[in-house]
Amino acid sequence: MSHFTETRFWQAAKPYESDPSNLAGSSNGTAMQDESIQTLRRRLKSLDAWPEAGDTFLELLDQVRGYGATLVPTDFDWLAQVADSAYKGEDIGLRYPSIFQKLLTFPELRQKFLQTLHIRSIGV
Numbered sequence: 552m553s554h555f556t557e558t559r560f561w562q563a564a565k566p567y568e569s570d571p572s573n574l575a576g577s578s579n580g581t582a583m584q585d586e587s588i589q590t591l592r593r594r595l596k597s598l599d600a601w602p603e604a605g606d607t608f609l610e611l612l613d614q615v616r617g618y619g620a621t622l623v624p625t626d627f628d629w630l631a632q633v634a635d636s637a638y639k640g641e642d643i644g645l646r647y648p649s650i651f652q653k654l655l656t657f658p659e660l661r662q663k664f665l666q667t668l669h670i671r672s673i674g675v
Contacts, residue, residue: 587661588612591654594668600637602644602651612655622657626650630660634667 588609595601602608629650637643644651654661 587658587665588655591661591665594665595637595643598637599640600643602642605644605651608644608652608655620649620652620656622653622660626653626660627663630664630667631671634664634671637668638671 592601592605592609595605629647633643633647633650636646654664
């Protein structure tokens with residue numbers, strides 16, 4: 552039996568919580584997280600870089616949050632390159648699917664990406 556089909560593993564797996572202050576049980580934390588996701592969506596739409604299936608993925612986000620995505624320090628290294636692609640109007644969900652999923656899943660990565668977009672917009 553494959554470890555992918557072994558159901559005991561999935562029952563024991565726990566989703567990654569990046570910051571205790573952003574736990575889903577906190578309605579204020581959830582509201583702030585939803586607001587930052589909408590900010591990301593608006594910003595990428597204005598650059599014509601929001602993925603075609605982005606809204607569908609947002610609808611499914613609560614069901615898949617924390618499964619299949621792990622934030623690693625090197626993810627932050629990609630943000631400048633992803634921001635450059637966004638400014639070129641490229642579909643970042645198509646070009647960087649793993650990073651796009653993590654941008655929607657992890658608030659600290661999303662915040663840093665929004666800061667990177669802002670810095671890129673003022674030419675610093």
